[in-house]
Amino acid sequence: ERIKSGTVLPITPPPTFPSSSHPLWPEIEHVVQQQVEWARLGLGDSGSGWQLFAEDGEMRMYRREEEVDGMVVDPLKAVHIVKGITGHEVCHYFFSPQYRYDWETTLEQMTVLETISEDTCLFLQTHKRIWPASQRDVIFWSHIRHLPNNQDRDGPDIWTVVNHSTEHKDHPANSGKCVRIFLTVCMLCQTRVIPPKDGTPITRDDISCKITYCSVVNPGGWAPASVLRALYKREYPKFLKRFTAYVINQTKDKQIMF
Numbered sequence: 001e002r003i004k005s006g007t008v009l010p011i012t013p014p015p016t017f018p019s020s021s022h023p024l025w026p027e028i029e030h031v032v033q034q035q036v037e038w039a040r041l042g043l044g045d046s047g048s049g050w051q052l053f054a055e056d057g058e059m060r061m062y063r064r065e066e067e068v069d070g071m072v073v074d075p076l077k078a079v080h081i082v083k084g085i086t087g088h089e090v091c092h093y094f095f096s097p098q099y100r101y102d103w104e105t106t107l108e109q110m111t112v113l114e115t116i117s118e119d120t121c122l123f124l125q126t127h128k129r130i131w132p133a134s135q136r137d138v139i140f141w142s143h144i145r146h147l148p149n150n151q152d153r154d155g156p157d158i159w160t161v162v163n164h165s166t167e168h169k170d171h172p173a174n175s176g177k178c179v180r181i182f183l184t185v186c187m188l189c190q191t192r193v194i195p196p197k198d199g200t201p202i203t204r205d206d207i208s209c210k211i212t213y214c215s216v217v218n219p220g221g222w223a224p225a226s227v228l229r230a231l232y233k234r235e236y237p238k239f240l241k242r243f244t245a246y247v248i249n250q251t252k253d254k255q256i257m258f
């Protein structure tokens with residue numbers, strides 16, 4: 001139906017490693033589809049409603065001011081173009097638990113509560129406390145997916161990671177010292193390759209990755225709007241710059257992972 005009506009939004013193919021019997025699976029399918037469509041829309045026509053709040057080289061970060069019950073839940077969209085790395089590499093380092101302490105500076109502790117399948121995990125994370133607010137924790141499933149481009153032969157493949165809050169019976173929200181955060185995050189990556197004209201093999205100089213990072217975080221408990229917005233303004237650019245530099249550094253002497 002979508003192909004007939006000519007829209008460019010992808011139909012999300014089934015996952016490479018089906019975990020379709022897991023109780024979370026219908027939600028994962030739905031949220032991944034929705035987040036990929038939202039990320040691919042970019043800023044929409046003329047970027048309406050999106051405020052640029054940080055810019056550094058190719059990186060641009062936009063937010064919309066939104067509050068729910070007086071609590072800041074500003075949606076964020078960031079776009080970045082990074083030379084020398086692929087979307088598969090970006091998503092691999094973003095998804096895989098073994099690298100998280102290397103790049104996630106606000107992290108205090110990370111636990112993998114469940115490995116649902118090779119492409120889907122359940123995480124419990126506690127983050128550093130910002131005085132005088134209470135410490136925050138979060139439980140989310142994380143899913144990595146390759147979306148091959150079979151509709152537009154010239155268009156790039158997509159790799160994505162989607163993180164979305166969920167519950168866990170052994171870790172009820174707000175039962176200990178932490179206030180539970182709720183989040184939805186999507187990292188969407190498209191790789192551009194310009195093969196050398198002389199026919200020599202593709203090197204890291206010939207590739208770049210367009211990253212779209214979208215996030216909505218509900219802080220879970222009240223914190224002053226000005227403090228939260230100042231925190232976003234400082235922490236999101238810091239995260240995306242540090243994380244992409246980390247991927248460049250990790251991959252520079254390795255074979256390109258397309």
Ligand code: 16C
Nearest residue numbers: 104106127128130133136163185217219223231235236239
């Ligand atoms: O997407 C990112 N990371 C993923 C893997 O960890 C995942 C998790 C995101 C958790 C985001 C919540 C972070 C809460 C941090 C609390 C503040 C600590 C600041 C300490 C400063 C020394 O998707 C990358 C996430 C980049 C995070 C940017 C910061 C977002 C601030 C959210 C504020 C929440 C309320 C804080 C209450 C005062």
